[in-house]
Amino acid sequence: xxxxxxxxxxxxxxxxxxxxxxxxxxxxxxxxxxxxxxxxxxxxxxxxxxxxxxxxxxxxxxxxxxxxxxxxxxxxxxxxxxxxxxxxxxxxxxxxxxxxxxxxxxxxxxxxxxxxxxxxxxxxxxxxxxxxxxxxxxxxxxxxxxxxxxxxxxxxxxxxxxxxxxxxxxxxxxxxxxxxxxxxxxxxxxxx
Numbered sequence: 033x034x035x036x037x038x039x040x041x042x043x044x045x046x047x048x049x050x051x052x053x054x055x056x057x058x059x060x061x062x063x064x065x066x067x068x069x070x071x072x073x074x075x076x077x078x079x080x081x082x083x084x085x086x087x088x089x090x091x092x093x094x095x096x097x098x099x100x101x102x103x104x105x106x107x108x109x110x111x112x113x114x115x116x117x118x119x120x121x122x123x124x125x126x127x128x129x130x131x132x133x134x135x136x137x138x139x140x141x142x143x144x145x146x147x148x149x150x151x152x153x154x155x156x157x158x159x160x161x162x163x164x165x166x167x168x169x170x171x172x173x174x175x176x177x178x179x180x181x182x183x184x185x186x187x188x189x190x191x192x193x194x195x196x197x198x199x200x201x202x203x204x205x206x207x208x209x210x211x212x213x214x215x216x217x218x219x220x221x222x223x224x
Contacts, residue, residue, distance in 0.1 A: 035166045042170030048146040049178045050208075050215040055146035059182060060204060062137045069183035070176065071130050072137060075123065077172025079115045079141055080150050084168025086111050087151045088161055101155075108151035116142040146175060181211065 048054040055076070062072045090107050094100070120138050124131045131138065141147065150171055154164045185207050194203050 035162065038163060038166050039170035042167050043174030043177065044215065045218045045221060047174045047178060047215050048149060048171055049175060050212040052146075052149065054149050055144050055175055057140060058137050058144060059179060059208070060201075062134065063179055063182040063186055063204075065133075066180065066183040066187060067130075068133050069179040071123075072134060072141075073172075073176025073179040075119050075134075075138070076141055076144060076147065077169065077176050079112065079119060080147050080172035080175070081165060081168045082115050083108075083112055083147055083151050084154055084164045085161075086115075087154055088159070088164040091155050092161075104152065104155060108148060112147050112151065113142050146171070178211065178215075182208065185211075 046052070049056065049059050058072050058076070063069045087108060090111065091101075091104065095103055095107065116139065119141070120131075123134070123138065150168050154167065157167075159167055186204065189203060189207070198206070
């Protein structure tokens with residue numbers, strides 16, 4: 033039950049995008065089309081889950097054992113950058129069209145502060161190995177869910193009669209704010 037609550041907390045209650053406002057760049061930049069948004073979400077989920085796993089292992093077996101906690105930030109950056117490079121090579125090989133549609137946002141996963149937050153949050157909260165994986169996976173799926181929702185709304189807005197001053201970035205930011213308000217409804221259901 034503890035793992036389910038941790039998963040739901042990471043995905044819904046403490047959603048990185050709508051509660052902490054992390055990962056806003058891909059959230060606003062890639063959500064023009066559902067296919068791109070979901071692909072970016074899954075790639076980010078994969079990186080978040082692997083980052084959570086590797087960071088826990090590195091922290092637990094290397095940094096703590098050798099009294100090197102000051103290397104946490106550098107380690108997190110190296111792990112994230114390496115994983116993103118692997119993902120980028122894989123997507124380029126398997127799906128060139130998806131690779132082109134993600135464009136600059138794929139390498140920007142490296143600088144996605146939501147992933148960095150996962151890497152730093154795990155030792156801060158003293159999560160165990162399984163808890164770290166559940167937290168990383170839940171945070172990634174929460175990110176994907178929000179990307180998918182925003183992309184669906186933005187695709188519908190293409191057919192809506194939006195007043196001229198609100199077209200483009202303005203309606204996107206208003207929509208993001210409304211989504212954040214909606215997700216605030218989950219607050220209190222599960223402890224942070």
